[in-house]
Amino acid sequence: MKQTILSCEFLGMQMANPLVLASGILGTSPSLMERVAREGAGAITSKSVGPEARAGHANPVALAWDGGVINAIGLTNPGAQDELPLLVETKKRLATLNVPLFASIFAPSVTDFGEVARIISQAGVDLIEVNISCPNVASEFGMPFSADPDSAAAVTEAVRCATHLPISIKLAPNVPNIAAIARAVVEQGADAITAINTMPAMLIDAHAARPILSNRTGGLSGTALKPIALRCVAEIASVVAVPIIGTGGVQSGLDAAEMLMAGATLVGIGSAAWKDGPAVFTRIADELFSFLDAAGYTQVAQIRGKALQ
């Protein structure tokens, strides 16, 4: 019965549950991605890959605090060409478990976005997630493409032309009108929207009298991000018809239900893995099932957008 209630459909893919490993969590190694799939994730998103290898930022890169997690890993990745065999292997392993693989990509320019999408498409993943909203590389890359509708649309167009795979554009919360950006990327052919990325933030150590992260600022996730994510997903869901991967601060089955009720089709899980490890997926899926069952729902899709009605 749990299987029947939680199973869902996303862009033609059948999934055992709507929970997705969010990009950036646990990297891209096939063995770790496989472990997360075996621990109950409905789909897996690999860590963002760009055109060139990057070491990322120096430590401290991630910290847990009262309100969640703040991180500035700095897009550590091996570069698209070297990532390709990893994704091929991951896809092969996940296929045996019937778990879709989403590959996240980033790039410093519109042209490079298209090129990375073209390379990564060769891995035959189930979807390309286009990360136009990493908050931790502004000093190198400038303003994220997620900052306004025109630049977000330009990246979407470049990626759309480079791949036949479904694409989801990952948006940032720190914009005045996220609905306008969602509308712009859907007009350029986005099949889905991932909302949201982490929120730019800073932690300061008073004794050291300086920011803690070596990058000075980082992306805030976890509990403190959830209300912001719910608001963003609700605003996007009210203006576009494409499915939304609602991501931000989901720690429990009830949180996941809230995200679905805000209009999400799938629910990203990221920093919740801090306390439970990859086993977090089984726990959240069990809790979501318990809620749906007790409330009399027979299909998870029945609560989608319910808070917006």
Add this chain to the structure above:
Amino acid sequence: MKEQALFSVYTVQQVSAENVHTRTLVLDRPLTGAYPGQYIMAWLPGISEKPFSLSGSDPLAVTICDVGPLSHALCQLQPGDRVWLRGPLGNGFQLSSGFHLLVGGGYGAAPLCFLAKMARRQGDRVAVCLGAKSKHELLLAAQFEALGCAVYLTTEDGSQGVQGLVTSAVQAAITRDQPGMLYACGPNGLLLTAVELARQAHIPCQLSFEALIRCGIGLCGSCELPEDTCARLGVPSGFLVCHDGPVMHIPNRLP
């Protein structure tokens, strides 16, 4: 009001030189609830942050080998200087009953010294096999002896103890002492050999792995144990040293 404690600031109380490039920093207060095999992330603002295993919890002590910018800076600290720590993190050793065999390679000796203190405090017998490239890299042998452990030293160049690899001393100790548990900390090669010797003798093991730990909270994936290592150990792949470890338990019981 609850303090928002990301890092706690400790003051260095005492510094002791363990060998030519290793120092133990004894800090000004305990780290409550910490046990051997767990680790802390040590931060010097403006320099870096790295993981270090604990060589004692009351008072908190860390043994640091000078191998990079942060460890070099930590080794320069003097009494009165400050260091920022978060932890304890990860899963450590679980002290069993009976005869304990401790196996340390290089600076793997540090967490084992903390473990030996606990074992001796509860009156247990402890044998320690320590190995290093030369006598200059051997660590904490005198401290283990002072605790009343039987200590067996090996060096690859023969400059102290028996010449050879520590694993030959481990085989001898297994035969001689018939330990109830083997605890090992050191390079992967040492751990894999130790677990094989223990497996042949049906002795359960606890292995503490070294890895590149970046986030320390199980999120970034940097510290995953190589898949072939997991396969050789007979454990599922995807082991996160920072979250699932650093200590891995291998039952090795009789079938």
